[in-house]
Amino acid sequence: MIVILDFGSQYSELIARRIRETQVYSEVLSYRTTIEQLKKLNPAGIILSGGPSSVYDAGAPQCDPGIWQLGIPVMGVCYGMQLMVQQLGGGVERAERGEYGKASIAIDDPTDLLTNVDPGSTMWMSHGDSVTDMPDGFELLAHTDNTPCAAIANHTQKFYGVQFHPEVVHSIGGQAMIRNFVYHICECQPTWTTEAFVDEAVREVRARVGDKRVLLALSGGVDSSTLAFLLHRAIGSQLTCMFIDQGFMRKGEPERLMKLFKDQFHISVEYVMARERFIGAIAGVDDPEQKRKIIGHEFIRVFEEESKRLGPFDYLAQGTLYPDVIESADTNVDPKTGERVAVKIKSHHNVGGLPKDLQFKLIEPLRKLFKDEVRNVGRSIDLPEEIVNRQPFPGPGLAIRILGPVDDEKLNILRDADLIVRQEINKAGLYNDIWQAFAVLLPVRSVGVMGDQRTYAYPIVLRIVSSEDGMTADWARIPYDLMEIISNRIVNEVDGVNRVVYDITSKPPGTIEWE
Template sequence: MILIIDFGSQYNQLIARRVRECEVYCQIEPPEISIESIKSLNPQGIILSGGPASTYETGSPAISADIFHLDIPVLGICYGMHFMIQAMGGIVEHSEKREYGFAELSLAEGSRIFAGIDPITPCWMSHGDVAATLPEGFQVIASTAGTPIAAVEHPQKKLFGLQFHPEVEHTPMGREMIRNFLFDICKCDRTWTMKSFAEEAIRDIRDMVGTKKVILGLSGGVDSSVTALLLHQAIGRNLTCIFVDNGLLRKTEREKLRKVFRQHLRINIRFVNAGNRFLKALTKVVDPEKKRKIIGRIFMDVFEAEAAKIPDAEFLAQGTLYPDVIESRSAFGGPSSVIKSHHNVGGLPKKMKLKLVEPLKYLFKDEVRRLGSEIGLPDEMVWRQPFPGPGLAIRIIGEITRKRLEMLREADDLLMDEIRKAGFYRRLWQSFAVLLPLKSVGVMGDHRTYEHVIAIRAVTSLDAMTADWARLPHDLLSRISNRIINEVKGINRVVYDISSKPPSTIEWE
């Protein structure tokens, strides 16, 4: 495995993706990790990420310099390179000439990390600091017009530093550099596959759970669905899934889920109809964070009451993913900025006093989909677009009423029908309708109307960390608009959201 030390870079998860694309397992840990913990993980290589701080600043993130004396290859990227140089006795300074964007990299001969790469190659720079003096034993292996020390190497200790970012698409040969580090320098094997992960995860679940009973809150999303099937294959009827219908679901959602899990996969599942309770509590609530908290609290109460009916349950399973784990801790050990409340990192285990089972907590979303296919989850579930835990409540801007819910349900169902028929469903990360808290004037059958507005949101993304609005064909948008206006009573205008993340979020609330 490869250990990635998180110094706060926006590209941390991209580094991990590049390593896993090479079928090598990796794990992201904060710089506070101890040397003893690193030794117990027994990594074949360590990657130090970039970060927004400067190494010479007070309080900048740091890891024990002992990592450079473990006889384990280390690759420092941007801040990681600066930290390595400073920790080993070199000097890093603020540069009067910052370098952001494309740069032409000139490579010296003989470095293993640049094997097979043209001596002049583009790279992506993003820095305002430079290495001024190198520690003993280090040598310069690359430079650019603006950065004389753009890459360094200590051949005897197998330490490498890159001022640029090899993990981004803008460094065309970056993947090859990472491969050179993994296979030529660290001598890694290609053993990270979904088949091997599934086999190991099932063994781990059986070892952990034994003959005890496990409860899982099943939402019908990809993460909880894969978790459910993986647990079912490990412990069979000792798993009980609980599906809470909060009245905020998409059209026919409950029926589809019942068919797939109970009839097709034969998974033990209980359905709880609690829609009236949720809707009553949400009456006249318009603040999005209050909506989330009310829904989370009632879900907990309903779920806990149903779970209490299952005797001898000792474990709670959750479909927590790696981005959830990473985002729930800041890079420097402090609190992360709350953009919106997470629905599954923490909370449930403490209240229910159950031991936690999180078999997906080291996977990214695309890996979860591959795992789902590997263990036999139907394609309709594997490729299901993400759907928020609070459901349609956060896609109705303003107050939630039964009438507004039905309007949004119908509009959303028509949208998804057209998206699927046009062959775009699997090409989009998410596509959905939003009911806006305003009305507009229209004309229908020579009569003036004053009715509601629907916004359409469709985005492309790899993992929802960033997202771009989808350039859907105009004729498809036209069909969607015509059908919603003609078939959903109370809607007379449809608009299309063309904002990306950042600065916008994917969901409107």
């Protein structure tokens, strides 16, 4: 395995994903991980992530200096490179001019880390500090017009540093560098495959669960459905799936889900009608974080109540993924220095919304996987393509696609608009080419004219994005005539809407969902 020590970068898990694309397992750990903990893991290599701090600041996060004596390869990325340089006796200073965005690198040493990376390749820069003096034993690998030390190496000790971010898609040749580090420098073998994950997950579930019963929160999405199939393979009839209709699903989805699992998959699903309970619980709630936490709390309470009727159950299974955990991470503050390292983006209902007095033991076999990895697992265990290719849908559902307070009128409006978006995207043959396509309802009204009459109604926002993993995303350039069809249908067929707008914000700075 390769360990990534996280210094607060929003891209740390993206590094992990790039490594996993080479079929080598990787895991993200806190920068506070001790040398003793690392020795127990016995990694083949370590990557130090980027981060928002400057190494010369008081209280800047530091890794255990013992990693330099482990005798294994280490690569520092951005802040990680600067930390490496500082701890090994080099110099880092505030740059006269920061470097952000795309930059062309000039290669000084095309071997080792930069093998098969073309001279002049574009790399993604995001730094205000620069290395001014390399530590003893280091050599220059690459530079840019603005950064004299864009990549450095101590070939003897196998220490490498890059000032840019090879993990992002904007870095041409970045994946080649990661492959060089993983295969040629760390000498890893491509043994972490989908089949290997499934076998290991089944063994771990059986060992942990024993003869106990498991209750699964089923939503019908690719995550919970893959988990249902995986758990059914592992423990069979010890699994009970429960679908809670909280009133925030898309049009027709509860009925479709029940029919699919019962009639086609022959997996038992308990249906719980709880629409009034959930809608009432968030009535008048404006803050999105509060919405998510209330919905998460109610989910667990319903599970506890229903499990007493069906149970007893020892375990609650959830289809939590790596990005859910990443974005729900609480502000990471060093208790000694008070230094903030990573910032919470938003709580996911199945992570940040869980109550402290949870009555179940959680089991989350997919917790370390990215969405594309879950899809691969689903295919390998014969999950139908109609579910494998289902676009991501948030656990709180339409409740967080309605900005501000939620009520039945707004839910009905959004359901009708959302159905039109999905129908037309499917009809255009674009469903599998984009990451997500959905509608958002804004809590404002604007003036319009329909049939020579004045209207004062809601706007619908079209949010259609392309992405590889959900960590970053760009707005999709769908054809104008398709936009026109969707807009015309919504304003003509959905009562209460007289305007349609298109969101052209990437992630970052925005998020895919509006709340």
